[in-house]
Protein backbone atom coordinates (compact mmCIF):
# COMPACT_ATOMS: atom_id res chain seq x y z
CA UNK A 1 0.00 0.00 0.00
CA UNK A 2 2.72 2.58 0.81
CA UNK A 3 4.22 1.94 -2.62
CA UNK A 4 0.86 2.47 -4.30
CA UNK A 5 0.35 5.65 -2.24
CA UNK A 6 3.66 7.11 -3.40
CA UNK A 7 3.02 6.04 -6.98
CA UNK A 8 -0.47 7.53 -7.04
CA UNK A 9 0.85 10.76 -5.51
CA UNK A 10 3.55 11.04 -8.18
CA UNK A 11 1.02 10.66 -10.99
CA UNK A 12 -1.37 13.27 -9.71
CA UNK A 13 -1.45 16.87 -10.90
CA UNK A 14 0.30 19.62 -8.97
CA UNK A 15 -2.18 21.72 -6.97
CA UNK A 16 -0.53 24.92 -8.20
CA UNK A 17 -1.07 23.86 -11.85
CA UNK A 18 -4.73 23.12 -11.18
CA UNK A 19 -5.27 26.50 -9.48
CA UNK A 20 -3.29 28.34 -12.13
CA UNK A 21 -5.82 26.97 -14.60
CA UNK A 22 -8.70 27.95 -12.27
CA UNK A 23 -7.36 31.52 -12.19
CA UNK A 24 -7.34 31.64 -16.00
CA UNK A 25 -10.95 30.39 -16.02
CA UNK A 26 -12.17 32.86 -13.34
CA UNK A 27 -12.85 30.16 -10.76
CA UNK A 28 -10.88 32.11 -8.13
CA UNK A 29 -13.90 34.41 -7.83
CA UNK A 30 -16.09 31.44 -6.89
CA UNK A 31 -13.63 30.52 -4.12
CA UNK A 32 -13.74 34.09 -2.85
CA UNK A 33 -17.55 33.89 -2.60
CA UNK A 34 -17.61 30.34 -1.21
CA UNK A 35 -14.88 30.81 1.39
CA UNK A 36 -15.96 34.34 2.38
CA UNK A 37 -18.26 33.55 5.33
CA UNK A 38 -15.81 31.16 7.04
CA UNK A 39 -12.84 33.48 6.47
CA UNK A 40 -14.70 36.46 7.92
CA UNK A 41 -15.44 34.42 11.05
CA UNK A 42 -11.80 33.34 11.26
CA UNK A 43 -10.45 36.87 10.80
CA UNK A 44 -12.88 38.31 13.37
CA UNK A 45 -11.71 35.89 16.03
CA UNK A 46 -8.02 36.19 15.10
CA UNK A 47 -8.01 39.98 14.99
CA UNK A 48 -9.74 40.09 18.36
CA UNK A 49 -6.88 38.01 19.83
CA UNK A 50 -4.08 39.90 18.05
CA UNK A 51 -5.39 43.38 18.84
CA UNK A 52 -5.95 42.54 22.50
CA UNK A 53 -2.16 42.20 22.73
CA UNK A 54 -0.79 44.84 20.31
CA UNK A 55 -1.97 48.10 18.71
CA UNK A 56 -1.20 47.21 15.11
CA UNK A 57 -0.35 44.11 13.11
CA UNK A 58 1.41 42.82 10.01
CA UNK A 59 -0.46 40.17 8.03
CA UNK A 60 0.36 37.40 5.57
CA UNK A 61 -1.90 35.00 3.69
CA UNK A 62 -0.28 31.70 2.60
CA UNK A 63 -1.89 30.14 -0.48
CA UNK A 64 -3.62 33.48 -1.05
CA UNK A 65 -5.18 32.71 -4.46
CA UNK A 66 -6.15 36.02 -6.08
CA UNK A 67 -5.34 37.85 -2.85
CA UNK A 68 -8.85 38.75 -1.69
CA UNK A 69 -8.08 38.06 2.00
CA UNK A 70 -4.95 40.24 1.80
CA UNK A 71 -7.13 43.11 0.56
CA UNK A 72 -9.71 42.42 3.27
CA UNK A 73 -7.11 42.46 6.07
CA UNK A 74 -5.32 45.51 4.66
CA UNK A 75 -8.55 47.54 5.01
CA UNK A 76 -8.29 47.21 8.78
CA UNK A 77 -7.21 50.53 10.34
CA UNK A 78 -4.51 48.83 12.42
CA UNK A 79 -2.94 46.79 9.60
CA UNK A 80 0.59 48.04 8.88
CA UNK A 81 1.48 45.56 6.12
CA UNK A 82 -0.33 42.84 4.19
CA UNK A 83 1.34 40.28 1.91
CA UNK A 84 0.03 37.30 -0.03
CA UNK A 85 1.96 34.22 -1.22
CA UNK A 86 0.84 31.63 -3.76
CA UNK A 87 2.46 29.12 -6.10
CA UNK A 88 0.02 29.62 -9.00
CA UNK A 89 1.46 32.28 -11.29
CA UNK A 90 -1.84 33.53 -12.68
CA UNK A 91 -3.32 33.95 -9.18
CA UNK A 92 -0.43 36.33 -8.39
CA UNK A 93 -0.75 38.12 -11.75
CA UNK A 94 -4.44 38.69 -11.01
CA UNK A 95 -3.76 39.87 -7.45
CA UNK A 96 -1.18 42.41 -8.69
CA UNK A 97 -3.54 43.64 -11.42
CA UNK A 98 -6.34 44.27 -8.92
CA UNK A 99 -4.17 45.80 -6.16
CA UNK A 100 -0.86 47.65 -6.33
CA UNK A 101 -0.84 48.68 -2.64
CA UNK A 102 -0.13 45.34 -0.98
CA UNK A 103 2.55 42.69 -1.67
CA UNK A 104 1.89 39.58 -3.74
CA UNK A 105 4.60 36.97 -4.19
CA UNK A 106 4.87 33.92 -6.43
CA UNK A 107 6.03 31.37 -3.84
CA UNK A 108 6.13 27.59 -3.56
CA UNK A 109 5.64 25.99 -0.17
CA UNK A 110 7.16 24.64 1.94
CA UNK A 111 10.48 25.85 0.45
CA UNK A 112 9.78 29.62 0.41
CA UNK A 113 11.53 31.62 3.13
CA UNK A 114 9.57 34.51 4.65
CA UNK A 115 10.76 38.00 3.61
CA UNK A 116 9.92 39.14 7.17
CA UNK A 117 8.02 37.82 10.20
CA UNK A 118 4.30 38.56 10.60
CA UNK A 119 2.02 39.15 13.60
CA UNK A 120 -0.90 37.30 12.01
CA UNK A 121 -0.66 34.51 9.45
CA UNK A 122 -3.84 33.38 7.74
CA UNK A 123 -4.40 30.50 5.36
CA UNK A 124 -7.60 29.17 3.83
CA UNK A 125 -7.89 25.89 1.98
CA UNK A 126 -4.17 25.56 1.31
CA UNK A 127 -2.28 23.50 3.88
CA UNK A 128 -3.66 20.04 3.09
CA UNK A 129 -2.37 20.23 -0.50
CA UNK A 130 1.09 19.74 1.00
CA UNK A 131 2.45 16.22 1.50
CA UNK A 132 3.72 17.18 4.97
CA UNK A 133 1.43 19.83 6.48
CA UNK A 134 3.02 19.39 9.90
CA UNK A 135 6.37 20.53 8.47
CA UNK A 136 4.62 23.67 7.14
CA UNK A 137 3.01 24.32 10.53
CA UNK A 138 6.46 24.04 12.11
CA UNK A 139 7.87 26.55 9.59
CA UNK A 140 4.98 28.95 10.24
CA UNK A 141 5.66 28.64 13.95
CA UNK A 142 9.46 28.91 13.79
CA UNK A 143 10.11 31.18 10.77
CA UNK A 144 7.00 33.07 9.67
CA UNK A 145 5.58 34.40 12.95
CA UNK A 146 6.83 37.19 15.19
CA UNK A 147 7.19 36.34 18.88
CA UNK A 148 3.63 36.01 20.25
CA UNK A 149 2.27 35.99 16.70
CA UNK A 150 -0.99 34.23 15.86
CA UNK A 151 -1.99 31.90 13.04
CA UNK A 152 -5.47 31.02 11.84
CA UNK A 153 -6.05 28.29 9.25
CA UNK A 154 -9.21 27.03 7.54
CA UNK A 155 -9.50 23.42 6.32
CA UNK A 156 -12.44 22.02 4.37
CA UNK A 157 -10.89 18.62 3.57
CA UNK A 158 -10.86 16.63 6.83
CA UNK A 159 -11.85 13.11 7.80
CA UNK A 160 -15.18 14.05 9.40
CA UNK A 161 -16.27 15.93 6.26
CA UNK A 162 -17.24 12.84 4.28
CA UNK A 163 -18.04 14.57 1.00
CA UNK A 164 -14.55 16.11 0.95
CA UNK A 165 -12.92 12.67 0.95
CA UNK A 166 -13.74 12.33 -2.75
CA UNK A 167 -12.00 15.58 -3.69
CA UNK A 168 -8.46 14.20 -4.30
CA UNK A 169 -9.77 11.78 -6.91
CA UNK A 170 -12.19 14.31 -8.40
CA UNK A 171 -9.46 16.95 -8.82
CA UNK A 172 -6.65 14.42 -9.38
CA UNK A 173 -4.59 16.29 -6.79
CA UNK A 174 -2.88 15.05 -3.62
CA UNK A 175 -4.59 16.07 -0.36
CA UNK A 176 -3.31 15.08 3.09
CA UNK A 177 -6.25 13.73 5.09
CA UNK A 178 -6.44 14.01 8.88
CA UNK A 179 -9.20 13.97 11.46
CA UNK A 180 -10.07 17.04 13.49
CA UNK A 181 -8.28 15.53 16.50
CA UNK A 182 -5.12 14.78 14.46
CA UNK A 183 -4.95 18.35 13.14
CA UNK A 184 -5.25 19.78 16.65
CA UNK A 185 -2.54 17.42 17.95
CA UNK A 186 -0.25 18.52 15.11
CA UNK A 187 -0.64 22.15 16.15
CA UNK A 188 0.24 21.36 19.73
CA UNK A 189 3.18 19.13 18.68
CA UNK A 190 4.88 21.93 16.74
CA UNK A 191 4.63 24.28 19.72
CA UNK A 192 1.46 26.33 19.31
CA UNK A 193 -0.32 27.31 22.52
CA UNK A 194 -3.84 28.62 23.18
CA UNK A 195 -4.97 26.31 20.37
CA UNK A 196 -8.68 26.56 19.66
CA UNK A 197 -10.60 24.74 16.93
CA UNK A 198 -14.16 25.26 15.78
CA UNK A 199 -16.36 24.74 12.74
CA UNK A 200 -16.74 28.04 10.90
CA UNK A 201 -19.82 28.66 8.74
CA UNK A 202 -21.45 25.44 9.94
CA UNK A 203 -25.16 24.80 9.37
CA UNK A 204 -27.63 21.90 9.57
CA UNK A 205 -26.66 20.74 6.07
CA UNK A 206 -22.96 21.77 6.09
CA UNK A 207 -20.20 20.40 8.35
CA UNK A 208 -18.40 23.76 8.07
CA UNK A 209 -14.75 24.70 7.78
CA UNK A 210 -12.43 23.24 10.39
CA UNK A 211 -10.87 26.48 11.66
CA UNK A 212 -7.87 26.37 14.00
CA UNK A 213 -6.18 29.28 15.72
CA UNK A 214 -3.03 29.24 17.82
CA UNK A 215 -0.30 31.43 19.21
CA UNK A 216 3.45 31.00 18.79
CA UNK A 217 4.77 29.22 21.85
CA UNK A 218 7.49 30.42 24.15
CA UNK A 219 11.02 29.47 23.05
Ligand SMILES: C[S@@+](CC[C@H](N)C(=O)[O-])C[C@H]1O[C@@H](n2cnc3c(N)ncnc32)[C@H](O)[C@@H]1O
Nearest residue numbers: 015019031063064065087088108109124125129
Ligand atom coordinates in the same frame (compact mmCIF):
# COMPACT_ATOMS: atom_id res chain seq x y z
C1 LIG B 1 -8.26 26.17 -2.79
S1 LIG B 1 -7.17 27.45 -3.28
C2 LIG B 1 -7.53 28.67 -2.03
C3 LIG B 1 -7.11 30.07 -2.41
C4 LIG B 1 -7.46 31.15 -1.39
N1 LIG B 1 -6.88 30.87 -0.09
C5 LIG B 1 -8.96 31.30 -1.29
O1 LIG B 1 -9.54 30.96 -0.23
O2 LIG B 1 -9.57 31.76 -2.27
C6 LIG B 1 -5.58 26.83 -2.81
C7 LIG B 1 -4.43 27.75 -3.17
O3 LIG B 1 -3.24 27.20 -2.62
C8 LIG B 1 -2.20 27.31 -3.59
N2 LIG B 1 -1.22 26.24 -3.36
C9 LIG B 1 -1.46 24.90 -3.29
N3 LIG B 1 -0.32 24.23 -3.07
C10 LIG B 1 0.67 25.16 -2.99
C11 LIG B 1 2.08 25.10 -2.78
N4 LIG B 1 2.72 23.95 -2.56
N5 LIG B 1 2.78 26.26 -2.76
C12 LIG B 1 2.15 27.45 -2.93
N6 LIG B 1 0.83 27.57 -3.17
C13 LIG B 1 0.09 26.44 -3.20
C14 LIG B 1 -2.91 27.16 -4.92
O4 LIG B 1 -2.16 27.71 -5.99
C15 LIG B 1 -4.24 27.87 -4.67
O5 LIG B 1 -4.23 29.21 -5.07
